[in-house]
Amino acid sequence: MNPVIEVTALHKTYGTGETEVHALRGVDLTVWSGEYLAIMGASGSGKSTLLNVLGCLDVPTRGTYKLDGIDVGDLNERQLSLVRNRKIGFVFQSYNLVPRTSALSNVELPLIYAGVGRRERRKRAVAALEMVGLADRSGHKPNQLSGGQQQRVALARALVTGPAMVLADEPTGNLDSESTDEVLAVFDRLNRIGRTIVMITHEDHVAGRAARTVRVSDGQIVEDTSRWHRTGALT
Amino acid sequence: MAQDGSPDVKTGEVLRFALRGLAANKLRSGLTTLGIMIGVAAVILLVAVGSGASASIEQSIAGLGTNVLTVSRAGGQGSTARPLTVEDAKALVDPLGAPDVKASSPVVSTPVTAVSGGTSYDVPQLIGTNPEYFSTSNSAVASGSLFTADDVSFGRKVLVLGPTTAQELFAGADPVGEQVLLDNIQFTVIGVLQSKGSSGLANADDTAIAPLTAVQNSLTGYGQVNQILVQSTSADSMSAAQAEITAILSARHRIAANQTPDFRVLSQEQLLATRTTATETFTVLLASVAAISLLVGGIGVTNIMLVTVTERIREIGIRKAIGATRGVILGQFLTEATLLSLFGGALGVAAGVVGSQFTIAGITPVVVPGSIFLAFGVSALIGLFFGSYPAGRAASLRPIEALRHD
Numbered sequence: 118m119n120p121v122i123e124v125t126a127l128h129k130t131y132g133t134g135e136t137e138v139h140a141l142r143g144v145d146l147t148v149w150s151g152e153y154l155a156i157m158g159a160s161g162s163g164k165s166t167l168l169n170v171l172g173c174l175d176v177p178t179r180g181t182y183k184l185d186g187i188d189v190g191d192l193n194e195r196q197l198s199l200v201r202n203r204k205i206g207f208v209f210q211s212y213n214l215v216p217r218t219s220a221l222s223n224v225e226l227p228l229i230y231a232g233v234g235r236r237e238r239r240k241r242a243v244a245a246l247e248m249v250g251l252a253d254r255s256g257h258k259p260n261q262l263s264g265g266q267q268q269r270v271a272l273a274r275a276l277v278t279g280p281a282m283v284l285a286d287e288p289t290g291n292l293d294s295e296s297t298d299e300v301l302a303v304f305d306r307l308n309r310i311g312r313t314i315v316m317i318t319h320e321d322h323v324a325g326r327a328a329r330t331v332r333v334s335d336g337q338i339v340e341d342t343s344r345w346h347r348t349g350a351l352t
Numbered sequence: 353m354a355q356d357g358s359p360d361v362k363t364g365e366v367l368r369f370a371l372r373g374l375a376a377n378k379l380r381s382g383l384t385t386l387g388i389m390i391g392v393a394a395v396i397l398l399v400a401v402g403s404g405a406s407a408s409i410e411q412s413i414a415g416l417g418t419n420v421l422t423v424s425r426a427g428g429q430g431s432t433a434r435p436l437t438v439e440d441a442k443a444l445v446d447p448l449g450a451p452d453v454k455a456s457s458p459v460v461s462t463p464v465t466a467v468s469g470g471t472s473y474d475v476p477q478l479i480g481t482n483p484e485y486f487s488t489s490n491s492a493v494a495s496g497s498l499f500t501a502d503d504v505s506f507g508r509k510v511l512v513l514g515p516t517t518a519q520e521l522f523a524g525a526d527p528v529g530e531q532v533l534l535d536n537i538q539f540t541v542i543g544v545l546q547s548k549g550s551s552g553l554a555n556a557d558d559t560a561i562a563p564l565t566a567v568q569n570s571l572t573g574y575g576q577v578n579q580i581l582v583q584s585t586s587a588d589s590m591s592a593a594q595a596e597i598t599a600i601l602s603a604r605h606r607i608a609a610n611q612t613p614d615f616r617v618l619s620q621e622q623l624l625a626t627r628t629t630a631t632e633t634f635t636v637l638l639a640s641v642a643a644i645s646l647l648v649g650g651i652g653v654t655n656i657m658l659v660t661v662t663e664r665i666r667e668i669g670i671r672k673a674i675g676a677t678r679g680v681i682l683g684q685f686l687t688e689a690t691l692l693s694l695f696g697g698a699l700g701v702a703a704g705v706v707g708s709q710f711t712i713a714g715i716t717p718v719v720v721p722g723s724i725f726l727a728f729g730v731s732a733l734i735g736l737f738f739g740s741y742p743a744g745r746a747a748s749l750r751p752i753e754a755l756r757h758d
C-alpha cells in the first residue's frame with residue numbers, strides 16, 4: 118500500500134526579521150491510503166499551517182511534500198489547481214460557501230472547474246447532497262441554511278469530485294453537538310468507503326472517531342498514536 | 353474563449369459566472385454601465401454636433417449666392433486704415449476698370465428690436481443695402497415685393513422680412529402692408545423672402561432687409577459699411593473680378609504696392625476654407641472633451657473592478673481552493689468588465705444616435721459612422737484593458753492568501 122501523504126522536514130516561516138514566526142519546524146508525516154487521522158494541539162501550534170500545505174493552499178518554506186508519490190513542489194500553478202480539484206476535498210471551520218449561490222450550485226462548482234458536463238454535474242451534485250442528507254435544501258442560499266447545514270453543503274462540495282483525501286480544519290468548531298454528530302457521521306461513512314481523512318480538532322470525542330491521532334506542539338509533531346493498526350504500517 | 357490555464361472549462365460557464373457576478377450588485381453594475389454609456393454617447397453626439405456645425409456653415413456660405421465676392425475690412429491697421437464706404441461700393445461698378453464685376457452692394461448690418469402690435473422680437477441682423485443685394489445673395493421673394501432703387505434714393509422706410517423673422521413677429525398672418533417699429537423707427541413691411549433653409553450657426557432666414565439709406569438715416573448713421581457684396585459676371589471671371597476690386601480699392605485707400613491692404617476680398621471657397629478651419633478646431637475640441645469623458649468612464653470600470661475584486665477576494669480564495677485555475681478566475685473578471693463596457697457602449701451608441709436626431713443649439717448634428725465604431729471599440733478595449741489589472745491581481749493570489757483576506 119502506498120502513502121497518500123508523505124512530508125519530510127517541512128518548515129513554514131511567516132514574515133521576516135522581527136515579526137518572523139516559525140509555524141512549522143521540521144514536520145515529518147506519512148498518511149496511508151484509507152486512514153482516518155486526527156490532528157490535535159494547542160491553538161497556534163501550527164495545525165492549520167500544516168493542513169493548508171497538505172491541501173496545496175499554501176507552500177512550505179522548506180521541506181518536501183509528496184502527494185500520491187508526486188512532489189508537489191515541482192507542480193506549476195495549473196497543475197496545482199488540478200490537484201486541488203481532483204485529489205483534495207477541503208473543509209473549513211467557517212464553511213466558506215460561495216455567497217448568494219444555491220447549495221446545489223455550490224456543490225456543482227468543483228465539477229464545473231473539472232469540466233464536467235451539465236447533466237452529469239447535476240446528477241453528481243444531487244447525489245452528494247443526498248449523501249449529506251440535504252437533498253431537500255438544494256435550492257437554498259447559504260444565508261438560508263443553519264451552520265450545520267452549511268457545513269454539510271461544504272462537505273458535499275468537498276466530496277463531489279470523489280477526491281482520494283478529505284482535509285478538514287476544525288469542521289465542527291462552530292457547530293452544536295447535534296450538527297457535530299451529523300457532520301461526523303458523514304466523515305465516518307466517507308472513511309468506510311475508503312477515503313483518506315485528515316481532520317483538525319480540539320475535542321477528544323471528535324478525535325475519538327479517528328483511528329490515529331497526531332499531536333502538534335510548537336510546529337512539531339510530538340505524539341503519534343494509533344488506536345488500532347488498520348494497516349500495520351505505522352512508524 | 354480558450355482559457356490558457358483551463359481548456360476544459362466551458363466558455364458558457366465563465367460567461368454565466370460573470371453574469372451572476374454582475375447581477376449580484378445590480379446598482380453598482382448599473383452605475384458603471386451608465387458611466388461608459390455617457391462617455392460613448394458624448395463622443396458620438398459631440399462629434400455629430402461638430403460635423404453638423406461645419407455642414408451648416410458650408411450650407412450657409414453656399415446659400416450666399418453664386419459668383420459672390422465679399423469685401424470686408426482687414427482689422428488692426430491703425431489710424432491709416434480707411435473704412436469701407438458706400439463710395440467704395442459704387443466705385444466697383446465700373447465697366448472700364450472692373451469689367452468682370454456685375455453688381456456691388458454695400459451692406460450695413462445691426463441687430464435691432466422689432467415691435468409689431470404687442471409682439472417684440474430681437475432681430476439678430478437688420479441689413480441695409482441696395483436692390484442688387486437680393487440677386488447677389490440668392491434671395492427670392494415669397495410674398496409682396498422687394499424694394500427698388502427708387503426706395504433707396506428716397507430713403508423710404510420699407511422692409512423685407514426673412515421668413516423666420518416674419519413668423520416670429522406675425523405668427524403666420526400676412527405681414528405685407530403691416531407697420532413694424534425697428535428700435536422705435538416705423539417701417540412698412542413690403543415683402544417676405546423665401547426660406548433658404550435653417551443653416552445652423554447663422555440662420556439666414558432670421559433677418560430683415562431695408563434700403564441702405566433708410567437704415568443709415570435712422571439707425572446706423574452715414575459712416576462706414578460693414579462689407580461690400582460683389583457679384584462677378586461669371587464663375588470663370590471670379591479671380592479677374594477679385595484682382596479688379598483689389599486694384600480699385602487699393603487706389604482709393606492709397607495702399608502702396610508693398611503695403612498690406614486694409615481690406616480683404618474673399619470668395620465663397622476662401623470664406624469656406626477659413627470657416628472650416630475654425631469648425632475643425634471646434635470639432636477637435638468637442639471630440640477631446642468626449643474622449644476625456646470616455647476615459648473617465650474607463651477609470652470607473654477599473655475602480656469598480658478593483659472594488660469588486662477586493663470585496664470578493666474571499667470568494668476567489670474559495671474558488672481557487674476547490675480547483676479554479678488562474679485562467680478561469682481571470683476569465684470571469686475580464687468577462688465581467690468587458691460585459692459592463694460592451695453593454696454601456698451599446699447603450700451609449702443608442703443614446704448618441706438618438707440624441708443626434710435633435711437640433712442642439714441650432715445645429716443639426718450629423719452622425720459620423722466612424723465615431724460610432726471608434727467609441728464602441730474603445731469602450732470594449734477599456735473593459736479589457738482596465739479590467740485586466742484588477743482581474744490579474746485577483747487571479748494571481750494564492751488560495752490561502754485570498755481566504756485569509758477580510
Ligand SMILES: Nc1ncnc2c1ncn2[C@@H]1O[C@H](COP(=O)(O)OP(=O)(O)O)[C@@H](O)[C@H]1O
Nearest residue numbers: 131132138140159160161162163164165166167
Ligand atoms: N498568515 C500568517 N502570518 C503570520 N503568522 C501566521 C500566519 N498564519 C499563522 N501564523 C502564525 O503561525 C502560528 C501557527 O498558526 P496556525 O497554523 O494557524 O495554528 P493552529 O491552527 O494550530 O492554531 C501561529 O503562531 C500564528 O500566529
Ligand SMILES: [Mg+2]
Nearest residue numbers: 164165166286
Ligand atoms: Mg487553526
